[in-house]
Amino acid sequence: MRRHLAPLILLASIVVLSACSNANAPAIQVTEAWARAPGSAQAGEPAATPTAESMAHGMARPTGAAYMRIRNTTSAPDQLLLAQSDVAQSTEIHTVEVKNGVMAMRPVDRIEIPAKGEVVLKPGGFHVMLIGLTKDLKPGDRFSLTLHFEKTGNIEIQVEVRQP
Numbered sequence: 001m002r003r004h005l006a007p008l009i010l011l012a013s014i015v016v017l018s019a020c021s022n023a024n025a026p027a028i029q030v031t032e033a034w035a036r037a038p039g040s041a042q043a044g045e046p047a048a049t050p051t052a053e054s055m056a057h058g059m060a061r062p063t064g065a066a067y068m069r070i071r072n073t074t075s076a077p078d079q080l081l082l083a084q085s086d087v088a089q090s091t092e093i094h095t096v097e098v099k100n101g102v103m104a105m106r107p108v109d110r111i112e113i114p115a116k117g118e119v120v121l122k123p124g125g126f127h128v129m130l131i132g133l134t135k136d137l138k139p140g141d142r143f144s145l146t147l148h149f150e151k152t153g154n155i156e157i158q159v160e161v162r163q164p
């Protein structure tokens with residue numbers, strides 16, 4: 001009887017161990033993804049209609065911004081490096097800074113998502129800049145955005161257009 005019990009206990013331990021390691025939980029979880037509907041820009045963020053500045057940069061099309069909550073469930077930091085979407089000719093990762101009392105956007109190389117931590121991309125802070133919109137984004141519309149993380153790789157998310 002005892003001889004048959006040992007493999008059974010071993011099997012039970014393996015089942016418990018694999019449940020604990022939670023191999024199927026996504027390393028990076030992205031929730032609350034939304035984009036500002038064009039025509040509702042805030043200070044330091046792009047106006048939806050082409051401005052003299054955007055025209056000067058050859059950006060005849062309006063720009064948009066996407067926001068989200070990014071959670072890292074692993075015990076090592078990860079980096080958001082790039083984003084890509086069909087709704088924009090190109091994208092950049094931006095932050096907003098106050099310089100001489102004026103809010104201005106600045107591109108950043110990466111956003112670090114701390115181990116077991118989260119970063120919220122929100123108006124007035126980090127955002128994914130959608131440069132040269134190829135579609136007319138209206139409140140209620142959804143589009144897909146691919147985020148590229150250094151460790152986790154690509155994650156495709158759905159972004160909902162909102163009128164903030």
Ligand SMILES: [Cu+2]
Pocket residue numbers: 045046065094095105106127128129
């Ligand atoms: Cu921006």
